[in-house]
Amino acid sequence: MESKTCFHCGDDCGNHPITFQDKSFCCNGCKTVFEIFNENDLTCYYDLQNSPGAIPKEIEGKFDFLSQENIIEKLTEFRADSVEIATLYIPHIHCSSCIWILENLNKLNPNISDSQVNFGKKTVRVTYNSDATDLKSVVLLLSSIGYEPYISLDDFNSGKKHINRALIYKLGVAAFGFGNIMFLSFPEYFEVNEFWLEQYKPFFRWLMFAMSLPIVFYSAQDYFISAYKGLKAKILNIDVPIALGVSVLFIRSTIEIMFDIGSGFFDSLAGLIFFLLVGKFFQQKTYDFLSFERDYKSYFPIAITKIDKEGNENSIQVYDIEKGDRILIRNEELIPVDGILINGKAKIDYSFVTGESQTVSKQSGDKLFAGGKQTNGVIEMEALKSVEQSYLTQLWSNDVFNKNKEDGFTNITNTISKHFTIAILTVAFIATTFWLFVDSSKAMNVFTAVLIIACPCAIALSAPFTFGNLLRIFGKQKFYIKNASVIEQLAQINTVIFDKTGTITSNKNSNAEYDGELLSDSEHIVLKNSLRGSNHPLSRTLYTILKENNIITLDAFEEHIGKGIEAKHESVNMKIGSASFVGNPNESTVLNTTVHVSSNNVYKGKFTFYNSYRKGVSKLFNQLKRHFDLVILSGDNEGELENLKKLLPAKTKLIFNQKPEDKLEFIKYHQSEGAKVLMIGDGLNDAGALAQSDVGIAISEDVNVFSPACDAILDASKFKQLYNYILASKSAIKIIKWSFVVSFFYNIIGLYFATTGQLEPVVAAILMPLSSISIVVFTTVATNLLGKRLE
Amino acid sequence: MSVIYILLSVSVVIGVAFFVIFIMAVKSGQYDDDYTPSVRMLFEDELIKEQTNTSKQTKTD
Numbered sequence: 001m002e003s004k005t006c007f008h009c010g011d012d013c014g015n016h017p018i019t020f021q022d023k024s025f026c027c028n029g030c031k032t033v034f035e036i037f038n039e040n041d042l043t044c045y046y047d048l049q050n051s052p053g054a055i056p057k058e059i060e061g062k063f064d065f066l067s068q069e070n071i072i073e074k075l076t077e078f079r080a081d082s083v084e085i086a087t088l089y090i091p092h093i094h095c096s097s098c099i100w101i102l103e104n105l106n107k108l109n110p111n112i113s114d115s116q117v118n119f120g121k122k123t124v125r126v127t128y129n130s131d132a133t134d135l136k137s138v139v140l141l142l143s144s145i146g147y148e149p150y151i152s153l154d155d156f157n158s159g160k161k162h163i164n165r166a167l168i169y170k171l172g173v174a175a176f177g178f179g180n181i182m183f184l185s186f187p188e189y190f191e192v193n194e195f196w197l198e199q200y201k202p203f204f205r206w207l208m209f210a211m212s213l214p215i216v217f218y219s220a221q222d223y224f225i226s227a228y229k230g231l232k233a234k235i236l237n238i239d240v241p242i243a244l245g246v247s248v249l250f251i252r253s254t255i256e257i258m259f260d261i262g263s264g265f266f267d268s269l270a271g272l273i274f275f276l277l278v279g280k281f282f283q284q285k286t287y288d289f290l291s292f293e294r295d296y297k298s299y300f301p302i303a304i305t306k307i308d309k310e311g312n313e314n315s316i317q318v319y320d321i322e323k324g325d326r327i328l329i330r331n332e333e334l335i336p337v338d339g340i341l342i343n344g345k346a347k348i349d350y351s352f353v354t355g356e357s358q359t360v361s362k363q364s365g366d367k368l369f370a371g372g373k374q375t376n377g378v379i380e381m382e383a384l385k386s387v388e389q390s391y392l393t394q395l396w397s398n399d400v401f402n403k404n405k406e407d408g409f410t411n412i413t414n415t416i417s418k419h420f421t422i423a424i425l426t427v428a429f430i431a432t433t434f435w436l437f438v439d440s441s442k443a444m445n446v447f448t449a450v451l452i453i454a455c456p457c458a459i460a461l462s463a464p465f466t467f468g469n470l471l472r473i474f475g476k477q478k479f480y481i482k483n484a485s486v487i488e489q490l491a492q493i494n495t496v497i498f499d500k501t502g503t504i505t506s507n508k509n510s511n512a513e514y515d516g517e518l519l520s521d522s523e524h525i526v527l528k529n530s531l532r533g534s535n536h537p538l539s540r541t542l543y544t545i546l547k548e549n550n551i552i553t554l555d556a557f558e559e560h561i562g563k564g565i566e567a568k569h570e571s572v573n574m575k576i577g578s579a580s581f582v583g584n585p586n587e588s589t590v591l592n593t594t595v596h597v598s599s600n601n602v603y604k605g606k607f608t609f610y611n612s613y614r615k616g617v618s619k620l621f622n623q624l625k626r627h628f629d630l631v632i633l634s635g636d637n638e639g640e641l642e643n644l645k646k647l648l649p650a651k652t653k654l655i656f657n658q659k660p661e662d663k664l665e666f667i668k669y670h671q672s673e674g675a676k677v678l679m680i681g682d683g684l685n686d687a688g689a690l691a692q693s694d695v696g697i698a699i700s701e702d703v704n705v706f707s708p709a710c711d712a713i714l715d716a717s718k719f720k721q722l723y724n725y726i727l728a729s730k731s732a733i734k735i736i737k738w739s740f741v742v743s744f745f746y747n748i749i750g751l752y753f754a755t756t757g758q759l760e761p762v763v764a765a766i767l768m769p770l771s772s773i774s775i776v777v778f779t780t781v782a783t784n785l786l787g788k789r790l791e
Numbered sequence: 792m793s794v795i796y797i798l799l800s801v802s803v804v805i806g807v808a809f810f811v812i813f814i815m816a817v818k819s820g821q822y823d824d825d826y827t828p829s830v831r832m833l834f835e836d837e838l839i840k841e842q843t844n845t846s847k848q849t850k851t852d
Contacts, residue, residue, distance in 0.1 A: 096830045096833075099827060099830050099831060099834075100834050103831065103834070116827075117827050117831075118823075118824045118827055119824065119826045119827040119830065120824055120825075120826050120827070121824070165817055165818075165822075168817050168822065169814065169817065172810065172813050172814060172817070173810075176806060176807075176809075176810045179806070180802075180803065180806050183802075200793070200795055203795075203796075203799075207799070207803070
């Protein structure tokens with residue numbers, strides 16, 4: 001049978017596509033979205049991009065909390081009279097069609113006056129008339145066309161976000177001053193001693209002075225502040241010599257023009273600060289669409305349905321849940337607090353927490369933990385704790401989450417700066433002492449000249465440009481790094497710790513092995529066809545693993561929720577499901593997930609599921625084992641021990657049954673013994689370990705959706721490249737060391753001019769930008785070559 | 792007053808004017824999102840096409 005892809009979402013339509021207007025759709029949801037667009041002349045949506053849509057999800061009752069006044073208040077950024085503005089995060093935004101349809105929302109609801117997409121941040125800012133419509137209907141409209149906004153507890157706390165544009169302003173001021181001062185200083189460089197120029201010299205000079213004021217006191221203020229802080233903490237960071245150089249440049253230049261000694265170094269001063277700020281700006285590569293700071297709040301819903309004593313359902317904020325409250329969890333909703341299941345069949349997907357995708361069945365009276373997602377109809381539960389005291393959320397009260405990893409880490413620039421500053425001061429004092437004896441009038445001149453020319457602009461630029469460029473290269477390769485210091489830390493690690501489930505195993509497919517009596521052909525067909533009708537995750541997995549069979553119509557099919565499936569076709573009567581349901585007399589406790597099968601009430605056998613490991617795991621471990629200590633730290637039981645032993649190099653440590661706190665403590669202990677730890681994990685249960693480690697990398701099948709707080713996010717498809725990324729970080733450190741050599745070379749030339757008392761403003765004006773530019777060129781070319789090798 | 796003062800003040804005023812425009816542009820937030828506008832400007836065509844379509848329909852009615 002020819003398989004077609006859905007016109008709306010691009011998924012495989014399977015064997016029974018829904019046809020509408022000669023187009024095939026995979027489900028009614030997709031067809032409905034098409035109908036909506038078709039009626040409103042919005043089919044351009046499909047012209048811009050092939051199958052851009054998403055299947056609209058069942059959302060009944062999910063957004064009821066949006067009618068609450070206090071929640072609307074928190075989510076809207078502007079409310080007045082009849083106008084409301086809200087910015088909604090929509091993970092599905094991924095192509096130009098998305099932008100187009102979302103910016104034409106007013107065709108679907110005329111009360112929406114304006115909607116603007118920010119593609120980078122994946123948000124849409126909607127302005128609507130709150131008299132005629134409300135936030136809830138806007139969200140429902142978005143959901144109905146497949147763009148379900150993601151509203152989490154995070155939105156509730158963050159309030160109005162403030163964008164910090166200070167660096168751009170500072171850069172603007174410096175650029176303006178640099179350009180103008182250069183023009184004003186040119187005449188003196190080229191036309192010396194001309195009559196009319198002589199006459200206006202003071203005017204030119206004071207104009208330059210005026211322009212340098214905002215540069216020194218506004219653009220460069222961060223360097224002074226940082227140098228002051230460094231000195232206070234008794235650290236000679238790179239900003240100390242910079243601040244020293246800048247103040248000497250400014251003071252000497254001002255004195256020179258005051259007493260008409262010379263033209264000053266205002267152009268070098270402006271250029272220096274401009275280049276430094278460009279470097280800072282370049283390093284500031286941010287990924288708007290990613291968040292490295294997520295905690296449980298980004299996963300949790302903002303409101304939940306509470307059932308009061310009279311049996312009425314109310315939406316309440318998650319923070320208002322108290323011990324003893326009855327709450328209602330709908331299908332696909334997240335459990336926000338620890339509690340006891342009262343009513344309904346719970347099938348909890350703890351994949352956010354553990355990375356394990358297999359669902360867990362719970363009976364009435366069982367304990368439910370926060371962070372699980374209900375996947376099977378409606379359940380009622382009683383809260384045992386409040387949100388912040390739940391088992392999972394308590395992890396975030398650990399101190400590691402308040403620690404800034406960059407503190408206490410001396411980066412390569414500051415390491416060299418310590419020696420550099422001492423060396424320069426020594427040179428300055430020796431040269432001054434020498435000149436005091438030879439020609440004391442020149443001594444002060446030489447002293448300041450040394451400090452000016454040695455201002456380590458080129459050194460300060462090496463790291464920002466190397467790391468900034470490497471961040472971009474990694475980003476293109478789907479390895480998203482939080483900031484430049486992470487690359488430096490990555491180059492230093494000596495221990496690599498992996499989580500198991502979801503990190504080295506893939507969520508998408510698992511393997512199943514059959515163990516028992518062979519099934520006859522007819523039984524096989526019934527098995528495959530009954531699995532086809534079931535939506536249980538295990539059925540879906542098993543269905544995709546089993547061989548293709550004929551499609552038949554079953555005579556009877558019944559799914560017993562939480563137990564299994566019963567299916568009948570001609571003479572075959574099959575039961576598929578848990579051991580007790582199937583009637584397996586001698587069920588021994590096994591560690592792995594199993595599905596049992598019986599035919600005509602005779603027990604046949606079971607399918608045992610094994611983790612399927614990511615491609616290249618074995619190769620990656622073999623590459624890593626030569627240089628690093630390897631550890632697997634798993635929250636699961638030892639069911640996979642034998643498989644892992646076969647797969648991984650012998651020296652890999654395998655540790656099972658680790659709770660989130662255990663993982664954190666394990667890393668802490670190894671760090672205290674001098675290990676530099678790289679932790680690779682995926683679920684919220686790794687959050688503590690990721691925060692504690694020197695570098696925490698979260699692995700993610702879909703980088704846009706979920707990943708716990710970390711230093712870097714790695715796309716799962718690039719997992720096997722990890723070793724190369726570490727190597728590239730090491731090479732980046734080498735590049736920086738080489739560019740230090742280059743800048744020392746320029747410094748020696750400069751020091752020659754300075755110590756011999758011949759430093760003219762024009763020499764400084766040529767030498768300083770030249771050294772900066774050659775560093776920029778060198779690091780950029782070298783990192784690009786590195787990037788080429790990565791590909 | 793020499794011409795040089797006029798020339799210089801003109802050049803500085805122009806420089807300051809551009810600088811102020813730059814600051815205003817940053818303030819208005821137009822550098823916050825540097826991708827979406829590049830896509831958005833290409834949509835103008837689709838919208839016009841649609842308008843002409845609808846106007847044609849009204850004519851035939």
